[in-house]
Amino acid sequence: MRIQKYKNRIAAIVETTPERVFLYWKGRVALYAVLKAMGVGEEDEVIIPAFTCVVVPNAIIYLGAKPVYVDISPDTYNMDISKLESAITPRTKVIICQNTFGLSSNLEQITEFARKHTLFTVEDCTHGFGGYYKGKPNGSFCDAAFYSTQWNKPYSTGIGGFLVVNNKSLLESVKALEHEKIKPGLLDNITLIMLLFLREYLINKHTYYFFINLYRILSKKNLIIGSTQGDEMSDIKIPINYFKEMSFVQIVAGIKRLKKLKQVNYLRKKNAKDYTAFLKANNKKFVRESLFDDHLFLKYPILVRDRELFFSNARKNKIILGDWFISPLYPIKENLCLWFYDKDLHTNSVEASKKMLNLPTDIEDNRKIKRFLKDNLDLIE
Ligand SMILES: Cc1ncc(COP(=O)(O)O)c(C=O)c1O
Known part of the structure; x- marks a missing residue:
């Protein structure tokens, strides 16, 4: 089975x-x-x-x-x-x-x-x-x-x-x-198949930002299955059908995609090492080697000064950057007190989130990214 x-x-x-x-x-x-x-x-x-x-x-x-x-x-x-x-x-x-x-x-x-x-x-x-x-x-x-x-x-x-x-x-x-656990419905499965297809065949460096923004808007409005649905960001009541089982589509996709894990993880580590060397050589903040053991580096964190400018420069150059943790309770930006969060008490977290961006690590060739970083060095901390 x-x-x-x-x-x-x-x-x-x-x-x-x-x-x-x-x-x-x-x-x-x-x-x-x-x-x-x-x-x-x-x-x-x-x-x-x-x-x-x-x-x-x-x-x-x-x-x-x-x-x-x-x-x-x-x-x-x-x-x-x-x-x-x-x-x-x-x-x-x-x-x-x-x-x-x-x-x-x-x-x-x-x-x-x-x-x-x-x-x-x-x-x-x-x-x-x-x-x-x-x-x-x-x-x-x-x-x-x-x-x-x-x-x-x-x-x-x-x-x-x-x-x-x-x-x-x-x-x-x-x-x-x-x-x-609640069983996912037919609509859940069909929507997932469509999204997986879209991701595999239609998303590339030219279409990424368009689709990611569209996906985020639609899932915020609960119009599509999303990573984080609207009601999880505005309300702290448990959403209906929250305690759901994994669907058949996810299991089939998981078995298939696990096969590539080793290969992708190899790239993640290699790119992270490269970014570290690059940032270190340019006197920028890097993740110290002593802090990682045999880590995966799903993304590589960097801190930038004018994030909007940096992000728009990246977009113009068709560089895909991650925006994880640009707020300390990502992706919530306001009313953090609803989640019992007091910004005044967690200054390191709040400060890091103000400057945070993430570099991709699952790419074959990082030369374009490093060129981009070099051209924008004055914006990197
Ligand atoms: C730190 C952290 N914990 C938990 C989760 C939740 O994972 P999921 O989206 O599969 O529910 C995320 C989601 O991205 C995350 O970044």
């Missing part, structure tokens, strides 16, 4: 058994499932980095719990662990660590700290599937890890996500939730 085949393939990459792999419509749904299985509910608190995607605090809030943010370190774009202790209260139940852009957090210290305080840990590996930390696949260190196969992720099934449960004691409660 295809479901089993897909689980086997995923399990082989994260070095676990297929019984520990659970499939969902999106990565955020996998997070919601594991938090529910951990018993997170009313009055509980869940610690997350203050530089993340809004769907992460959403999953916590949907369960009646409260997200508590920890500011990032400007070097790693991950939680500054020196600030972790002060975020703990008697209500804390879980700590979520994140592979921001593929970079791992200080996982040994965080998991040790969690053990000391009897807290669960979850690794947000939505950017890090296929990467390694201290010789182990990303997602191995915490009680559970969730992954995403949305458009720009390590491999894509349009949208999609899965969970890997490392802590045996959680397995039964995650399994018990399986029957609650």
Whole structure:
């Protein structure tokens, strides 16, 4: 059966058994499932980095719990662990660590700290599937890890996500939730097939910005299946049909696209190394080699001074740049307090998001990008 085949393939990459792999419509749904299985509910608190995607605090809030943010370190774009202790209260139940852009957090210290305080840990590996930390696949260190196969992720099934449960004691409660999952409808499957077709055959460097902007507008208005739907950005009530199963189309696409993972990950690492060398040689901010182990670098983060100008120069040159985390609760720009976020408390996260852009890492030839960076050096921090 295809479901089993897909689980086997995923399990082989994260070095676990297929019984520990659970499939969902999106990565955020996998997070919601594991938090529910951990018993997170009313009055509980869940610690997350203050530089993340809004769907992460959403999953916590949907369960009646409260997200508590920890500011990032400007070097790693991950939680500054020196600030972790002060975020703990008697209500804390879980700590979520994140592979921001593929970079791992200080996982040994965080998991040790969690053990000391009897807290669960979850690794947000939505950017890090296929990467390694201290010789182990990303997602191995915490009680559970969730992954995403949305458009720009390590491999894509349009949208999609899965969970890997490392802590045996959680397995039964995650399994018990399986029957609650809603089956995707025919329309979901047909729309996904259309979107995957469009992505594969019609999107290229000439059409990218047109289609990405159109897709974002349509999904914001809930007119098409989107990465982040309108109601997830404006409201913090759980959307209808949120707890959805992975569809057949996603499973078939996943099995097919996983085959290319190794090859693409090789490119990601190679390009990241090149960007690092380039930025270092030009006295610009780069990700220190000592901070990456065998990371994936889904995107390469850079900081720029006049982002609008930089972005429009890139567009003119048909260079595709990522805008992940141009706000600290990406993609929300306003009313962050609705998500319990206080901008004054997380200055590193807010400052990084003001200047953030990301370079692509899944390309064969990065010479054009480096030429572009060279021509725009004065705008790079
Ligand atoms: C850091 C982070 N966590 C979680 C998610 C959610 O993944 P998904 O879109 O599969 O729900 C994303 C989405 O891009 C993300 O960037």
